[in-house]
Amino acid sequence: MSGGSAGLMQGIDTLTWAMKSNIIPDQEYLLQGSILDTHVEVLKHRLRGLCDNVDSGQETFQEREMVFAIQGTSSQPLHLRIRRPLEQQAECPWQLRYIGQPELGNRPTLVRSCYDIACSDNAVEFLTELGCRLEYEFVAKGFLFRKGRMKVTVSKIFKTLPPNPNLMGQESLEPLLASHLVELSVLAPSGNDAVADDMKNFAEQLKPLVMLDKIDPRRHGMLS
């Protein structure tokens, strides 16, 4: 018993040390933009030329994201996201994600803390038990490219409609906008600001098609 607790302490120590020495990639560097559906093919060609996964081609995905909120001690509610593949796959765990507030600073990209945890498929019940409340959910369908550490996702966001009896109880999807969301992101340890410059350079390459920029949703909220 004592040995077990000692091992546990050792594990926590290691984790704390790792946290302190900034080796955990917990900062997401993000650039966002959008492109009209009609021009997605052009962007796809462009990305195919620029990115690494040429041999395998782009990887497509269809995922559902559920956003939960829980009121903590602070005034801001804590948001947690659960993302899962639309069609359940055995070897693909669900993902619980925490995204922090964007950091202030004069960097070329948005920087926010981000924790990804793979979880089992009963995570929704777990969060509900914790007292989280489902805020909204959406479905993203699109494709993914890699360029070194960078990840480019081009996805279309769908709204889920309540189950329709005409469609045999299946829920139907309705596109939110006539455009695709383009995201360029890198997960890196904090203080790794060279990444931001790389991303900016890469974003320049996509310039006439997509204007990737740092977009702060809070500010947008204020504007609207």
Add this chain to the structure above:
Amino acid sequence: MEAVMDAMPKPTLVIKFINPSVCTLTQNDLKTNSHFGNAKSGLSPKQQQTTASLLVGRLSSGSPAFPRLPIMANVAVTVETSGENQVVEVGYDGQEILAPPLTLAEHLAKQASKIDFEDPRDREEGLLRGDGSDDGDDLKDADLTEADETEDEDESDDPKSSATWPWEPVRNKLRDALTEMSVLADVITVATKECGKDPVTGNPKRYMVLDGPVQLEQGEGTGPRPYVSLLAKKKSLDGPAKILLAGAEHLKTLQSENKNNRTAQDFHFELLRLRQNWRLKKVLNTILGDLSYRTAGSQFKQSGVFEVVKSDENGPEGSAPPGAAATTPSGGHEDGSKGGAQKSALKVNVPSDLEGIAYIQVTIQTSQNEPEQLLSANLSDFGAFGANPPEMHWQKKLEAAQNVLFCKELFSQLAKEAIQLQAPIPHMVVGNQISASLFTDIQLIISLCHSTGSEKKGPARAIQSQLVHSHVLEHSLHQLLRLQHSRNINPDAPALSSAPIGISKRRRLAGPRAADRQSLIEMATQPTLLEQIIQQAQHVVLRLRTMFVLDTMARELKDPLISCHLGTLSSPIRTSVKVSIVTSGYDSILRTPLVIHVGEKQLTVVCKDGRVLHFSHEPQEFRDFIFCQISQHQINGVQALAKCMGWHVLSSSNNLGCGSVEPMGGATGCLLSNPAGDRFIAIRHIPPPQTSVWVSSAPCKDFYPGGVVKDRKWEKLPDSFQELRLDKMDGKNLLNKLELLMASLSGNDTPTIASNGSSFM
């Protein structure tokens, strides 16, 4: 007179005194004279020239007006102003464009500007000068003496009013001119005066010699004219010559380009093709390429930068048909044969350390003392030709260089791992050789062979390695590094688009599936290349040994037959062998199958009855096992045969505890009786296949009741067993012989052993 003067080429005179200290007469002095003329007459330059010539003419002709001048030699010394008119421009063809001569009005204005009108005396003098200038026209005819007289008259007026006399500057100038002219006359006199003759040559002696062309052509009378005209012609020809030369040069380059046009086109054509296969970039004026595997996922530090240059020497084959050039890059091999015939317009310069040919040689040795080579594999075996021919096609050259780079990367990685790995028998890295022990007595030697062409490589080893060449290890070595490259560049795709990339699938599932520490550590460590190669080599050794054992046994043993089948589909570290032991002709009644899994360090054998046995790499263990299996097969075969024949198996054992101790395991045996129960056969089989068969019959013919066995019923017991001489019996194998034996011993009417079996007892 003027016409004659015009026809004359403008002469120039250079007077050089032998002794410069005597006197210097410069052009400026002459100019002064001409000024005098100009000031007096206001003539145009041509007229001035004429005037000066006239003056000279008088000098030369020894006019009586110059009493002080002696009669001069017949050298016509012409004196004139230096530059007739100002040269504005010199054309390319040597033509000088001169400023137009001053008109009379302009000249007057120029002269007038020199007069100080502020001076009142000067103004008075202006009137007098007007007379003077009027006289100027007459000056042509007037001789110098007259001018001198006028001066003298002026001088006579001078003492009274030297300060006020307006003609003073003119007078002074005239006087100076006169002085100079006198000096010139003296000089010429001195120069022309002979003072005796040279006793040797007979040439007249002179105190002063006028140097220059004048003297040289003195005798010809024509004077300096041909030379001067030659100079002028030369000068004017110079310009056109230059233009022509420039044009010719241009034409030459055009022509040579035309000739090389084929090459230039080829160069761009080949550059295009080069770009299709290799990474190129332009840095300033050079084209650089990269042949490293970095884009393919390699993390090797050494750079593979090469330079692309235009092949400057173009041989006669340079103008090969374009069709031949078009086939070059696609077919590397066919190109090799053509390489000598056709010279490429493009040349690549690879770094010197990537030149030559490299390969990695893998050798498996039984021990250090006797390097008996079991197997050796070559990675990209170029053994036959040691050095690159200097004129190699770029494609082949780059491929060779890339191969060198690949081999170096592979070797450096293996060497690094060899040092890091903690093996029971430590790996050794010496120079270009890594040795690792596979088993206690077997070593794996990986060596990097790099021949740069200049040095000779060890030929013995190359020849040896060519004898035994395994494509499997060669392929494995390639594959291992390339797999690693591909893993570097292609990490597992994120399962979800928002998940971080570069996390393997197993690690992703570790959380939800609650992986323990041990499995997490396993995930973090990957087997190194060296470990994998060692594993494969161990497997190769073990497989070879297994095959060897089975093959020799199958060859040596005829009685039961051993057949084995190696699976064609195998992994580099696992092979399965199916062995079946059958007796010829009796395979329907018994067959003993075995499955052998050849691993890295041990053999796993699955027997017929489902037992799983493990054997070490020592071949003797496996050999013994096969012998045991043969024994069991024979005894089992006999039992199966007995069943068919209706005989009874009284007892059987795979490990007989009785009898003499055998060198290899225990003996196998069984005891059979005929259906009537009065004939018995005992069979004993010992591992080096050797069978002994004993027979006996009941009732016992020589039963005598004794003290212990008194009852008559014991006479039913069989006789003592008698051994048969199997080699004398008919039948091609043991089962066949026993079948015959059983057939003869079955039934009551069968002949007795004494009558029947005696023949082979």
